[in-house]
Amino acid sequence: MKNLSTSWAEVSLGEICEFKYGKSLPELKRTGGNIPVFGSNGIIGQHNEAITDGSTIVIGRKGSLGEVNFSNVSCWPIDTTYYIDKSATDTELKWLAYQLSGLGLTKLNKAAAVPGLNREDAYRQRLLLPPLEEQKRIAEVLDRAEEIRSKRREAIAQLDFLTQAIFIEMFGDPVLNGWAMETIAEIVHPSNGSIRTGPFGSQLLHSEFVEEGVAVLGIDNAVANEFRWGERRFISELKYRGLKRYTVSPGDVIITIMGTCGRCAVVPDSIPVAINTKHLCCITLNQDKCLPRFLHAYFLLHPIARQYLNQTEKGAIMAGLNMGIIKSMPIFIPPLSLQKEFAHRVEAVEKLKAAHRASLSELDALFASLQHRAFRGEL
Incomplete structure (x- = not known):
């Protein structure tokens, strides 16, 4: 296929658009109308007034810096964002949005304490500028591809709702069903250390991590409310001998208690030898009384659990959790x-989700390739 990019001009981002500053709109002043209010990572509310003119690109300036969102209608980007509407560029806005998402703006952090995007750094980014009609054609092609990805993400979200519906249908009213109330401490395995956090302080230093060995689980393994491998961390077999009491086993339930608190996951059967960090509370259950999948769903979904966490002194999810709070739940x-x-029913749903995720991963890779080719003039 002919490479059209040979006739495209190379320009800087600052030559073709202006990053306008968003405007403060505290939550209490948002009226709840039909105008979307955008923060750095997407829609955060509704209002009755817009500050942009028509379709708008919103770019994260603070916090989720460089994240790109697109509004099909006039909107109100708040002061943690930049925005681009038709008054700030002569390019096709949807094409520019796709172009911005591929420029790596998230890597241009210049603020030490709070992540921030300096627009002058963004303006220096180089790109190829196709004619306006070609911009529109590229945007249409990428829109069709994005629509397929969006439908796959929606299917995964619907499966999450299905799990919630199954749980509420089966376990929604314990009083009506006459089920006994206990505490987490009363349903754990009778062995010592059935509820535990990981090693503290000098027991495990970051400098002691090695390239391979015994795995170390942290927040990233539970933050999605299901077990996932994130950053791989290991300690040596020798170090593990002194930390064996922190071993995590298949079927354990892990709960994040530092950082992003209140996330929960069940450790899979395929787990290798591993320990958990101090950022996790690890629970080994008496499975003659309570199954891991039930505790996982109860912790995340049931009103009794959510109300308990919110009413406990340190139970607000953002404030932090500790073993005492969890034991007394x-x-x-x-x-x-x-x-x-x-x-059994949840496992069937999880298999469907896994298939959809695999498909979405393939679609993401194809979309990235398509986007790369589009901006090189190879479509």
Whole structure:
């Protein structure tokens, strides 16, 4: 295919658009109208007034710096953002939005304490500028591809809602069902250390991590409310011998208690030998009373659990958790047969989600390739 980019001018971003500053709009002043209010990472509310003219690109300036969002309608970007509407560029806005998302603006942080994007740094980024009609054609092609990705993401979200619906249908009213209330401390395995955090202070230093060995689990393994491998961390076999009491086993439930608090995951059967860090509370259950999948769903979904966390002194999710709070959490115990049925149904949903995620991963890779080719004039 002919490479059209040979006839495209190379320009700096600052030559073709202006990053306008968003305007402060505190939550209390938002009226709840039909105008979307954008923060650095997307829509954060609604208002009855807009400050942009028509379709708008919103770029994160503070916090989620460099993140690119697109509004099809006039909107109100707040003061943690920049924005581009038709008054700030002569290019096709949707094409420019796709171009910005591929420029790596998220890597241009210049603020030490709070991540921030300096627009002069952004303006220096170089790109190829196709004619306006070609910009529109590229935007249409990428829109069609993005629509497919969006439908896959929506299907995954619907499966999440399905899990919630199954849980509420089966376990929504413990009083009506006459189930006994206990505490987390009463349903753990009778062995010592069934509720534990990881090693503190000098017990485990960052400098002691090695390239391979015994895995070390942290917040990133539970932050999605399901177990995922994030950053890989290891300690040596020799170091592990002194930290064996922090070993994590298949079926353990891990809860984040520092940083992003209140996230929860079940450790899979495929876990290698591993320990958890001090950022996690690890629970080994008495599975003759409570199954891991039930506790996981209860912690995240049931009103009793959510109300308990919000009413406890340190229970607000952003304020932090500790083992005492988790041990004292009330929990009703349905018959084990019901818990097993729930686990079986959730596992079926999880298999569907895994298939959709694999498909989405392939679509993401194809989209990235398509985007790369589009901006090189190879479509």
